[in-house]
Amino acid sequence: MTIIDLRSDTVTHPTPAMREAMATAQVGDDVYGEDPTINQLQEMAAERLGKEAGLFVPSGTMGNLAAILAYCNRGDEIILGNQTHIFLNEAGGIAALGGIHPYPIPNQPNGTLALDDIREAIRSDDPHHPITRLIALENTHNCCGGAVLTAEYTQAVADLAHANGLVLHLDGARIFNAATALDVDVASLVAPVDSVTFCLSKGLCAPVGSVLCGSKEFIARAHRVRKQLGGGMRQAGILAAAGIVALHEIAPRLAEDHVRARNLAQGLRNIPGVILDSGEPASNMVYLTLGEDLPLNAEDAARRLKGCHVLVDVVSPRRFRLVTHYWIDDQAIHSTIEAFEKVLGNYS
């Protein structure tokens, strides 16, 4: 029996084409800058994102951390959303390793930060205050239901940042999903930001890695930070090879995952006790809450769904996240809806 694993798009294992490319990749010592496959991936990623340079890093977390450490001194402040991955899910790395002071402001339900909230959070030049150094956004916004930020909004935040001498970093872990959802070129979507991290190892299906992109001068600084963090790898071209396949073959097909997320939401919407977040899923994520009248919580339901070979992510006592990806086909969507009907149907 195949397992339908909707917990995350991080569960994607590499495609046969990736394994083939990994097996045959040309490699060298990347600490000497001599891995041709890593160099190729970095150039390709930078070109796709319309930035001068790219840096291959082991994880999205390290990409964000290297970027923020490259911009900030100890005691500097970063303005970011209180529902962002950097604030919630990166183990406090910016504070632990960089002495960087987070200034969390509310994420709106659509993943944005209100421009007025940002404006108010920017510190005045007063020796009592930390120095505001940067603003960070997240696109797509994971905890806000996979919400998509537009290029216009991103430009407005960039304008605000730049007018105040700040930089704008984008945690674009799923930026290719965002560009797909908006049907725009990814480079135009990230044109306003000074730097961007994206993950190869999520919906793009590669087994390992992220790429940080920005100006040549910025990437040179981030490169040194990556070394400090222990992220200088050697013949990691075997990993980058999968990333190249991901950009060529997987990025263009993400719309399929978005259609399946909408179909999944459509099927679940009719099941009594299931409360879907309002609106259609914006990208590849479906969030749902169990109604209070159901006598089981999300953990119980997840356990029973597992009995039907369906794995879901429990995000709070009554709430789930389901994420579509390359290895979830139409049949899997159908089977998942059936499993929910079976598990929850007994109570209606």
Ligand SMILES: *Cc1c(COP(=O)(O)O)cnc(C)c1O
């Ligand atoms: C997964 C994720 C990251 C971090 O990536 P890892 O490779 O897991 O370290 C950063 N931001 C967002 C929004 C993510 O979903």
